[in-house]
Amino acid sequence: MFDLGKIFTAAISPLGLFFLSLPLGSLLIFCQRRRLAWWIMISTACWLLLWSIPAASIWLRQGLERQYPQRSASDYPVVDAIVVLGGGVQGGRAGWRIGPHLQLGADRAWFGAQLYRAGRAPWLILSGGNSTWSNADEPEASAMQAFEADLAVPATAVLLETQSRNTAENASYTKQLLTEHHFGKILLVTSAVHMPRALSLFRAQGIDAIPAPTDFDAVPRKGTLQNWLPDVAIYRVQQFGS
Numbered sequence: 001m002f003d004l005g006k007i008f009t010a011a012i013s014p015l016g017l018f019f020l021s022l023p024l025g026s027l028l029i030f031c032q033r034r035r036l037a038w039w040i041m042i043s044t045a046c047w048l049l050l051w052s053i054p055a056a057s058i059w060l061r062q063g064l065e066r067q068y069p070q071r072s073a074s075d076y077p078v079v080d081a082i083v084v085l086g087g088g089v090q091g092g093r094a095g096w097r098i099g100p101h102l103q104l105g106a107d108r109a110w111f112g113a114q115l116y117r118a119g120r121a122p123w124l125i126l127s128g129g130n131s132t133w134s135n136a137d138e139p140e141a142s143a144m145q146a147f148e149a150d151l152a153v154p155a156t157a158v159l160l161e162t163q164s165r166n167t168a169e170n171a172s173y174t175k176q177l178l179t180e181h182h183f184g185k186i187l188l189v190t191s192a193v194h195m196p197r198a199l200s201l202f203r204a205q206g207i208d209a210i211p212a213p214t215d216f217d218a219v220p221r222k223g224t225l226q227n228w229l230p231d232v233a234i235y236r237v238q239q240f241g242s
Contacts, residue, residue: 018048052230054220061218065192068199068211073111073118076212080183081159082121083209084112084144085170085190085198086128091143100143104217105191109144111214112189113151120187124153125177127161127170139163167194171201184208191215 021044028037050056088105092098109126116124126148128140139162148158161177164170178186185208190198192213202209220227 014044014048014051018044021045049230053228054231055227058218058220058227061193064194064196065213065216065218068192068195068213070192070213070216073114073120076115076118076120076187076210077185078119079121079185079187079210081123081125081178081181082112082115082187082189082212083125083127083174083202084108085167085188085194086126086140086144086164087191087194088215089128089140089144089147091138091140091146093137100147102147105215106147107215108189108191109147110151111212113148113153115187115189115212116153116157117151122157123159123181123183124148124157125159125161125174125186127164127174129162129164129169167198167201170198171205171207174202175205175207178207185210187212189214191217193217 021041025037025041028034028040051060085108088103088108090097090101090103092100112124112126115121126141126144128144130139139160141160141162145155145158145160149155159177159181161170161173164173177183188195188199188202188209189212192215195211195213199209199211
């Protein structure tokens with residue numbers, strides 16, 4: 001089943017809008033609306049260029065990351081469970097890849113292990129299934145569990161939520177697990193830039209969640225000029241809707 005939310009997010013991202021403008025512009029030119037066509041295509045190209053500049057991407061992401069400051073694992077209170085959202089670890093794929101593949105956002109699984117080893121909760125809940133375009137044979141939660149085992153988190157302390165395809169489903173299916181095991185307060189672990197959206201969705205489910213952000217990535221580059229040269233900064237902007 002297609003995840004319409006992720007498809008919509010990709011479509012309205014700067015890169016998605018740029019590519020959508022090409023057939024739309026061509027259609028408008030065919031309909032003798034050349035001025036409107038060129039205005040749409042040039043505007044979306046400029047929008048794409050803007051968010052491809054690291055300085056613009058960093059500014060936007062810092063606004064989100066600063067809402068919940070970074071803390072060490074030992075500074076968090078003791079709760080019933082630590083919930084780690086998927087988004088940085090992919091599973092294996094027969095004939096292509098053995099074991100978990102760490103990606104941007106793998107800090108989530110790492111920090112979850114840090115919190116567990118700091119005694120912040122006796123349980124670690126790993127939340128993440130396979131999206132429509134997943135490149136793995138197993139749910140992300142299962143791949144994260146393999147990584148957590150290497151970080152000295154015992155399998156007996158881990159619960160898996162393997163059905164979710166997006167953040168809203170992370171919250172919904174995790175709520176079911178929390179209810180089933182009579183867990184109350186949790187630490188919610190996800191990337192700092194993703195935390196405001198994730199926290200609002202979890203709290204909308206009635207979950208008593210304390211934000212435990214990680215993966216603070218919006219750090220200006222040391223070379224001033226590098227902050228203004230276009231690169232793949234656009235990729236991090238597009239992750240907001242995951």
